[in-house]
Amino acid sequence: MKIVVIGSGYVGLVTGACLASLGLPVTCVDIDQEKIAKLKRGEMPLFETGLKEIVDKGVADNKLFFDTSIDAWTDQAGAYFICVGTPTGADNKADLSYLERAIRDISQKLKHYAIIINKSTVPVGTGQLVKNIIKENYSGDFDVVSNPEFLRQGQAVTDFLRPDRIVIGTETNRAKELMALIYQSFDCPILQTDLKTAELIKYASNSFLATSISFINSMADLCEQVGADVCQVAEGMRLDKRIGERAFLDAGIGYGGSCFPKDVKALMATARDYNRSLTILEKAEEVNQNRVQLVVDKVKSLVNDINGAVVAVWGLTFKSETDDLRESPALEIIKLLIDQGAVIKAYDPLVKKLDIEKVSLSLSALEAAEESDLLLITNQWPEFKNIDKMKLIEIMKNPNIIDGRNIFQPDEMKSLGFNYLGIGRG
Numbered sequence: 001m002k003i004v005v006i007g008s009g010y011v012g013l014v015t016g017a018c019l020a021s022l023g024l025p026v027t028c029v030d031i032d033q034e035k036i037a038k039l040k041r042g043e044m045p046l047f048e049t050g051l052k053e054i055v056d057k058g059v060a061d062n063k064l065f066f067d068t069s070i071d072a073w074t075d076q077a078g079a080y081f082i083c084v085g086t087p088t089g090a091d092n093k094a095d096l097s098y099l100e101r102a103i104r105d106i107s108q109k110l111k112h113y114a115i116i117i118n119k120s121t122v123p124v125g126t127g128q129l130v131k132n133i134i135k136e137n138y139s140g141d142f143d144v145v146s147n148p149e150f151l152r153q154g155q156a157v158t159d160f161l162r163p164d165r166i167v168i169g170t171e172t173n174r175a176k177e178l179m180a181l182i183y184q185s186f187d188c189p190i191l192q193t194d195l196k197t198a199e200l201i202k203y204a205s206n207s208f209l210a211t212s213i214s215f216i217n218s219m220a221d222l223c224e225q226v227g228a229d230v231c232q233v234a235e236g237m238r239l240d241k242r243i244g245e246r247a248f249l250d251a252g253i254g255y256g257g258s259c260f261p262k263d264v265k266a267l268m269a270t271a272r273d274y275n276r277s278l279t280i281l282e283k284a285e286e287v288n289q290n291r292v293q294l295v296v297d298k299v300k301s302l303v304n305d306i307n308g309a310v311v312a313v314w315g316l317t318f319k320s321e322t323d324d325l326r327e328s329p330a331l332e333i334i335k336l337l338i339d340q341g342a343v344i345k346a347y348d349p350l351v352k353k354l355d356i357e358k359v360s361l362s363l364s365a366l367e368a369a370e371e372s373d374l375l376l377i378t379n380q381w382p383e384f385k386n387i388d389k390m391k392l393i394e395i396m397k398n399p400n401i402i403d404g405r406n407i408f409q410p411d412e413m414k415s416l417g418f419n420y421l422g423i424g425r426g
Contacts, residue, residue: 001181002027002076005083006102008035008066010046010156010258010324011119011149012083017051018160020058022185027065027073039066047323047350050157074109079178081117081147085258092265094123103130107137115175117145121202121263123270127169127195143175146195148202153257154321165189169198203270206263207281212248213255214284217291220251220424230424231406251424253378253404254291256318256327261288292332295376295404298421299337302400303374307341310397312372314365315379315405316348323350330378334359345372349381366395374400380407389416 001024005016008030016028030036035045042059044052058064067073070080084102089095099120106116116130130144146169151159166183168190170176176192183190193201220230234249243249255261264285271278303309318328325331334344334356344359347368354361362368365384369375369392377384385407393399393416401413403422413420 001025001078001178002073003079003081003182004029004070004073004077005081006030006070006106007083007085007098007120008032008039008045009083009085010048010153011151012081013039013046013055014048014051014151014156014160015081015083015119015149017054017058017064018157019182020061020064021054021161023063024182025063025065025076026058027067027070027077029067029070029073031068033068036066036068048156049154049321054157070105070109074111077114079115079117079182080106081119083119083149086120086122086262086266088262088265091269093269094121094262094266096122096126096129099126100129100133103133104137107134110134110138110140110142113141113143113174115143115145115178117147117179118199119147119149121148121206121259121266122146122199123203123266124196124199126199143170143172144195145170145175145179146193146198147179148198150202150205153324154319163188165191167191167193167198167201169193169195171195203263203267206259207267207278207284209248210255210260210264210288211280211284213250213252213260214287216249216251217254217423218287221294223424223426227426228424229426233424251406252291253295253329253333253423254288256329257322257324258326261327292329292336295329295333295402296336296340298402299342299374299376302402302419302421303398306337308343309341309373310343310345310371311337312362312368312370312375312396313344313346314348314368314375314377314384315381316346316351316354317379320379320381325351325354331356333376333378345369348379349383366391370395371397373398374402376402376404377407378404380405389413389418393417 003024003026005012005028008028016026020026038045082102084098086094127144127146148167165188168179223230230251237243238245268278268281316330317324338358345362345368346359347362347365399417400419406422410420410425
């Protein structure tokens with residue numbers, strides 16, 4: 001069975017390459033001609049750990065192909081994975097225009113039974129929308145499946161090949177059997193649900209994780225007031241088996257990226273459509289939005305006059321192990337500091353260009369910190385953790401550090417002579 005993956009971004013390219021690595025023939029399709037041209041040349045349009053290796057292997061094994069159209073593959077395709085973006089649209093609802101375009105394209109070219117598998121994050125009820133669009137142009141048999149992704153950027157390849165679980169929302173045994181064939185080599189729990197339940201699981205999962213981040217950040221604020229250490233609070237919580245060691249309990253500058261912000265907003269919008277209120281989620285979003293100003297206030301507490309102060313920023317993406325700048329808290333903090341007159345010198349291992357005026361990009365972490373009045377750490381790259389601290393204090397004009405990810409130990413940093421502030425560490 002030939003598989004067509006529509007959308008070759010983080011989700012689509014990882015999905016296609018990983019399925020090809022399992023021996024399934026896959027074609028990744030994208031309307032972005034430059035992206036497809038890069039992939040055909042063996043160039044990656046994005047950074048994801050381990051992705052280039054499995055893409056190259058899939059191509060070499062004649063299992064992975066790239067195209068700008070599905071036209072050449074409709075005779076062979078038995079499954080279409082929809083992996084297009086669903087950005088925040090009007091009233092904070094998910095914008096389904098890319099998905100609708102993809103489905104209309106499929107519906108006009110279907111020639112035989114196939115399953116249309118929605119991996120994009122979509123509101124509850126989208127499965128029915130997909131069916132309605134297909135029926136406008138195709139009178140034959142087909143099935144719609146909801147198969148949400150649970151990939152972490154930076155660990156997406158590992159998450160796909162060794163998942164915690166696979167969720168499959170189906171309505172027919174025929175579709176269930178084909179999905180079982182696709183995922184037959186996976187050894188993990190497989191949850192079979194109806195379409196609407198599968199659609200909600202994705203939103204519920206991301207929103208719960210976002211709420212965990214906002215909860216621990218709220219606890220961090222309390223820890224600072226009472227003189228406690230939020231890192232040890234989180235460690236104590238993780239030892240409770242009901243919470244678990246993988247809980248999202250790292251205090252910091254807040255969540256960002258392409259998923260959590262938009263998914264939280266979209267789930268709240270869905271609740272409003274059904275006259276329900278997700279009060280806990282609303283508060284979680286409020287806490288997250290306030291993190292940016294909290295960091296700026298910390299800068300003010302260490303630097304008497306921000307106007308003209310040189311601030312070094314380590315990390316520009318929304319987290320380490322990715323080149324994704326979408327909804328990055330670091331960028332929002334930088335903009336506020338620039339508005340107050342700060343001079344920004346920034347470094348990120350994967351960012352070579354930044355569309356923010358008055359930000360100077362450095363070639364290394366130490367170069368960014370040189371002659372700075374304050375160092376702001378906004379993500380957790382290993383090279384930041386392993387920096388030569390004695391060299392760092394020598395080259396800084398003023399040894400002020402705000403550790404937005406708690407990568408250093410306060411006692412050590414203070415003993416070395418830094419004016420050090422973490423997040424929620426007394």
